[in-house]
Amino acid sequence: MSSESAVKNKGRFSGERLADLCVLLVLVVFVAWYLLDTYTASTHIMNLILVLPLAVLVLILCATELLTQLKKPLTTALGVADEKESFLSVAPVMALFTAYVLSLHWLGFDVGTFAFIALFLWLHGEKRIVWVLAYSLAFSILVALFFSKMLPYPMPMLLFPSGY
Amino acid sequence: MIDLAALQSGINLLFSDYTVWAVVVPGILIGLMFGAIPGLQISMAMAIFLPITLYMSFTHAMLFLTAIFTGGSFGGSIPAILMNIPGTSSAIATTFDGYPMARKGRHNHALGIALGASCIGVIIGYAILFVLIKSISEVVLKIGPAEMAIVILWGITLIASLSGTNIIKGMIAGLIGLMVGTIGYSEVGVTRGTMGSDYLLDGIPVIPAMMGMFAASELFKLVNTDYLVEDSSARTVSVGEIFAGFKSSVLYPWVIIRGSLIGIFIGAIPGVGSSVANLVSYIQTKRSGRSIAGEDDAFGEGNPAGVVASEAANSTSEAGSMATLLALGIPGGGATAVMLAAFTMHNITGGPQFIREQSDVVYAIVIANFGQALLLIVLGLMFIPLLANVVKVPMRYLIPSVLSLAVFGAFGLTGDLSGPVTVVVAAIVGWVFKRYEYSVPAAVIGLLLGGMAEDSLIYSWQISGGQWHYLLERPAAIVMLILLCVSLGGGKFVSVLSNKIKN
Numbered sequence: 001m002s003s004e005s006a007v008k009n010k011g012r013f014s015g016e017r018l019a020d021l022c023v024l025l026v027l028v029v030f031v032a033w034y035l036l037d038t039y040t041a042s043t044h045i046m047n048l049i050l051v052l053p054l055a056v057l058v059l060i061l062c063a064t065e066l067l068t069q070l071k072k073p074l075t076t077a078l079g080v081a082d083e084k085e086s087f088l089s090v091a092p093v094m095a096l097f098t099a100y101v102l103s104l105h106w107l108g109f110d111v112g113t114f115a116f117i118a119l120f121l122w123l124h125g126e127k128r129i130v131w132v133l134a135y136s137l138a139f140s141i142l143v144a145l146f147f148s149k150m151l152p153y154p155m156p157m158l159l160f161p162s163g164y
Numbered sequence: 165m166i167d168l169a170a171l172q173s174g175i176n177l178l179f180s181d182y183t184v185w186a187v188v189v190p191g192i193l194i195g196l197m198f199g200a201i202p203g204l205q206i207s208m209a210m211a212i213f214l215p216i217t218l219y220m221s222f223t224h225a226m227l228f229l230t231a232i233f234t235g236g237s238f239g240g241s242i243p244a245i246l247m248n249i250p251g252t253s254s255a256i257a258t259t260f261d262g263y264p265m266a267r268k269g270r271h272n273h274a275l276g277i278a279l280g281a282s283c284i285g286v287i288i289g290y291a292i293l294f295v296l297i298k299s300i301s302e303v304v305l306k307i308g309p310a311e312m313a314i315v316i317l318w319g320i321t322l323i324a325s326l327s328g329t330n331i332i333k334g335m336i337a338g339l340i341g342l343m344v345g346t347i348g349y350s351e352v353g354v355t356r357g358t359m360g361s362d363y364l365l366d367g368i369p370v371i372p373a374m375m376g377m378f379a380a381s382e383l384f385k386l387v388n389t390d391y392l393v394e395d396s397s398a399r400t401v402s403v404g405e406i407f408a409g410f411k412s413s414v415l416y417p418w419v420i421i422r423g424s425l426i427g428i429f430i431g432a433i434p435g436v437g438s439s440v441a442n443l444v445s446y447i448q449t450k451r452s453g454r455s456i457a458g459e460d461d462a463f464g465e466g467n468p469a470g471v472v473a474s475e476a477a478n479s480t481s482e483a484g485s486m487a488t489l490l491a492l493g494i495p496g497g498g499a500t501a502v503m504l505a506a507f508t509m510h511n512i513t514g515g516p517q518f519i520r521e522q523s524d525v526v527y528a529i530v531i532a533n534f535g536q537a538l539l540l541i542v543l544g545l546m547f548i549p550l551l552a553n554v555v556k557v558p559m560r561y562l563i564p565s566v567l568s569l570a571v572f573g574a575f576g577l578t579g580d581l582s583g584p585v586t587v588v589v590a591a592i593v594g595w596v597f598k599r600y601e602y603s604v605p606a607a608v609i610g611l612l613l614g615g616m617a618e619d620s621l622i623y624s625w626q627i628s629g630g631q632w633h634y635l636l637e638r639p640a641a642i643v644m645l646i647l648l649c650v651s652l653g654g655g656k657f658v659s660v661l662s663n664k665i666k667n
């Protein structure tokens with residue numbers, strides 16, 4: 001490994017270890033918040049019978065994990081780190097997927113699905129525009145119509161009829 | 165135990181009128197289709213086709229509905245193996261080894277072995293039902309919240325063994341999953357963890373969360389991959405290999421028998437059923453750690469025994485839930501609830517009186533299910549190759565299509581946009597968990613069992629008045645507790661003991 005890439009990796013792994021610590025802290029905060037929310041809602045034993053012992057156990061495990069992580073040098077690599085799934089390559093897909101789901105209320109399942117699939121294909125190297133449009137259109141129409149006929153409740157749709 | 169006159173009458177009922185079998189083939193195909201499409205449930209298929217049964221005799225109606233049940237039980241394993249989507253909670257454990265097998269190019273073998281285990285599971289399940297229907301119903305009547313708590317605890321022990329490389333992180337993920345499973349209304353009528361959202365009053369939608377954590381997060385991970393199976397030479401669909409996989413399922417007799425016994429017993433418990441049965445069967449197989457020659461992949465990395473264990477249990481649990489329905493008139497889950505509706509539509513009441521007075525119909529249902537298992541082999545072998553072609557689809561087409569299907573399916577399960585939103589949130593959490601070595605299967609199992617565990621603890625506490633010696637007054641609970649302890653530490657105890665004797 002060249003010295004330049006070693007320095008680069010050192011920085012990356014330091015960032016990963018810090019992110020790992022952050023994930024642990026987020027989990028601790030979530031467990032503490034949920035315990036507090038449950039306790040504030042009611043102190044009856046039936047309300048706490050499972051949540052309280054679980055929360056205590058998780059907090060003990062988190063403290064153990066925190067100590068283990070702090071003992072390791074920050075530059076130690078994570079076992080799962082993989083070039084192919086770096087956050088930067090996954091983030092656009094996550095953002096697109098989130099935008100798709102959040103827009104369903106306005107765009108409906110028909111137009112929303114068409115836009116999501118077409119954008120995904122375009123962003124991932126499918127440059128044959130006819131293919132992109134044809135596949136997205138066929139998939140979104142077929143699946144949206146199939147589910148709208150099969151499901152017993154109305155689905156949000158922009159172009160096709162729906163009782164939503 | 166077997167009423168021979170009623171058996172003869174049941175056989176006559178089935179073979180004197182061949183139209184009885186005409187409803188079985190479409191029933192299996194409907195079940196396969198609904199099981200194979202993520203988000204469409206077996207109970208949904210039954211509910212959609214329930215009105216048709218008004219124009220059928222009671223026997224025709226029951227055969228049609230049980231055929232949907234049989235087809236759907238296996239159909240759920242197809243997306244579990246090919247896309248890591250457990251379309252139903254009864255196929256969770258199938259993903260653990262089925263999907264890694266598919267990624268290694270052994271998708272044909274995995275699908276074949278799942279079909280084999282399912283068919284054998286259905287046959288064993290109904291064979292047990294055939295002989296022991298009355299005994300099973302008597303056992304089910306003895307099961308109370310304490311026993312249910314022990315069964316659920318059995319499922320929870322899977323969290324520890326699915327913790328992956330980092331045991332502490334795996335345990336944290338599983339226990340947090342259990343906590344998240346309790347979000348919503350509690351038994352004392354207060355809400356917890358809902359952040360004021362009405363969508364969360366009934367808790368986190370479990371199946372959309374499973375789709376997000378298992379499938380969507382895995383697809384995020386594969387975003388830079390060209391195909392599901394990276395080795396182009398392995399990217400084939402071979403009926404021969406599917407059939408070889410089917411045949412190889414008989415190489416795991418003990419896994420199937422154990423899974424079937426677990427499936428029929430847990431499947432008979434109302435409200436627990438196949439969701440827990442496949443997990444308990446998987447964990448017992450994993451603990452026994454046995455593989456056959458040449459199949460030395462570790463559990464969780466593509467061991468066929470894991471697929472067999474899960475599929476044998478979830479198929480057999482159909483017979484278990486039918487035992488409760490026929491003998492007690494109690495539906496154990498959504499599918500049997502629809503069947504109970506079919507009973508009502510034909511002015512029939514399930515329960516001891518039904519078993520006594522219409523034994524011939526009960527035997528006809530049981531025998532017809534043997535036939536259904538055989539038909540499932542034929543239809544499954546025809547249906548699987550069509551779906552297995554998914555391995556030839558480039559990932560840039562597969563990823564958005566499967567993500568969209570998950571969104572449609574999640575909407576289908578919840579009836580509003582809370583399902584799709586759950587998929588997105590669970591997908592991001594799942595990706596983060598995978599990235600930082602928190603076990604996703606442990607978290608999902610926790611999520612599935614959290615609500616059940618809390619309910620059974622509360623009911624046990626209410627019945628016992630907080631006195632723990634109540635457990636000692638229940639022989640069924642003691643037996644189950646002993647079985648649980650033996651399953652957890654029995655193997656190690658025997659090996660330590662045998663080592664001491666050798667020394």
